[in-house]
Amino acid sequence: TEMLLEDLPGVGPATAEKLREAGFNSIEAVAVASPAELGATAEIGEATAAKIINAARQAADIGGFETGDMVFERRQHIGKIKTGCIEFNEMMGGGIESQSITEIYGEFGSGKTQVAHQLAVNVQLSAEQGGLDGSVIIIDTENTFRPDRIQQMVEGKANELGIELDYEEFLKNIHVARAFNSNHQILLVDSAMDLANELKDSDKPVRLLIVDSLTAHFRAEYIGRGTLADRQQKLNKHLHGLQRFANLNNAAVLVTNQVMSKPDAFFGDPTKPIGGHILGHTATFRLYIRKSKGDKRIVKLVDSPNLPEGEAVLSVTRDGIVD
Ligand code: ADP
Ligand code: MG
Structure with a gap:
């Protein structure tokens, strides 16, 4: 059975209620919070908050180890979603992989959202048709x-395959949530996990999670701040949550960036993605x-x-x- 917030040492019913009201409705959400954030929300001291977070991390098995044979077993089940373009598929070794985060970055209007929409369609197709039945x-x-x-x-797609496809059925298998700010965006990964658990044994388990855009809220909220360390730390946690989602659900994760x-960027490459090296280390595949x-669009596999x-x-x- 699933653990409740009340099962964490130091969390009584009143604190649990306050946490839930603030959107911390799972052990995972608590596990990735910062002591300052949690302390302020639940009106408890930062030291107490830190203890609760540590307990949640242990309970949620964040940063837990897997043995090599477990990783091997899991990777046997990697699936690939075709993109619609043969050259693109070949470059990706067949398609967009499950159990990985793929980042696609580019300027406004370059086609990131178009690729996301296409994968939302293709993932629903059968394996023979280039999808994951998800x-x-x-x-x-x-x-x-x-x-x-x-x-x-x-x-x-129906024309291309010479079959009948009902777009309304496709729309029913696309679960969309608006994220209003970066905190909400992070919490939605928990909701996504809940939904994926619900659909796990259905005929259309969740095999793709899209975050479009990964960085827009982070960039807007942290504009003009003296330090970007906070932003990077939060982004990093968010990405680990996404990788966890990918592994636990054998799902592909696509994030846009x-x-x-900006003309005011005097130094450095003006075509560098937002988020810099943190994203570079966490996203498995990077596409520009x-x-x-x-x-026509040119898509480059950068990493x-x-x-x-x-x-x-x-x-x-x-x-x-x-x-
Ligand atoms: P972004 O990288 O900012 O997410 P988009 O993925 O939204 O960019 O790409 C927008 C572009 O996609 C448009 O400028 C247009 O070239 C193309 N596009 C969007 N809708 C259509 C359509 N129905 N038919 C053909 N091209 C389209
Ligand atoms: Mg877009």
């Missing part, structure tokens, strides 16, 4: 999810997408643990992502 959760931070775009892509294209002629760097050309059309 459903999808989208954490939408910029209000850019468009059901009518899904309809177009499903129609495109904007590049800093940029506009080319017409509807991967086991694949060579490469580039692929894709098109964004009414039917979706194609060759």
Whole structure:
């Protein structure tokens, strides 16, 4: 049976209630909180908060070890979601992998959200059709999810495969939540975990989690601050939560990220993704997408643990992502 907040040492019913009201409704949510944040929320001292957080970390097995044979067993079940573009698939060793975080970064309008929508469609297809027979959760931070775009892509896929597909069925397997700020965004990963548990034994288990955009709230909220350390720490925790989701559900995680294209960036590469090295170490696959002629986009594999760097050309059309 699942542990309740009340099961943590030092948490009585009143404290548990305050935590829940503040959105800390699971052991995991407490485990990744900071003592200052939790202390203020539950009106307890920081030292007490730190003890509660430690207990929650142990209970949630955050940072727990797996033996090599366990990792091996788990990795036998890695699935790949086709992107719609052959060159792109080949560059990725078949498609977007489950049990991994794939980051796609690029300028505004480069096609990140289009790729996200396409994967939300494709993941629902059967393995022969290039999918994982799964459903999808989208954490939408910029209000850019468009059901009518899904309809177009499903129609495109039906034409391509020469079969009938019902776009309404596809929409039913897409679970969208708006994230209003970075804290909410982090907590939604817990809600996603709950939903994935509910659907685990259904005919459409959750096999894809999209965070579009991963960094927009973080960037907006931490603008003009003297230090970015807080932001990076929170982003880091968030990414670990996402990796955990990927492992526990054998799901692919796709996060989008904007590049800093500000003219006031005197130094450094203006096409560097937000979040810098923290993201670089946590995302397993990093993709850089940029506009080319017409509807063409160039997507570059910048970083991967086991694949060579490469580039692929894709098109964004009414039917979706194609060759
Ligand atoms: P971002 O990288 O900012 O998320 P998007 O993924 O939203 O960018 O890409 C927007 C671009 O996608 C548009 O400028 C257009 O080129 C293309 N696009 C969007 N919808 C369609 C459509 N229905 N048909 C063809 N192209 C589209
Ligand atoms: Mg977008």
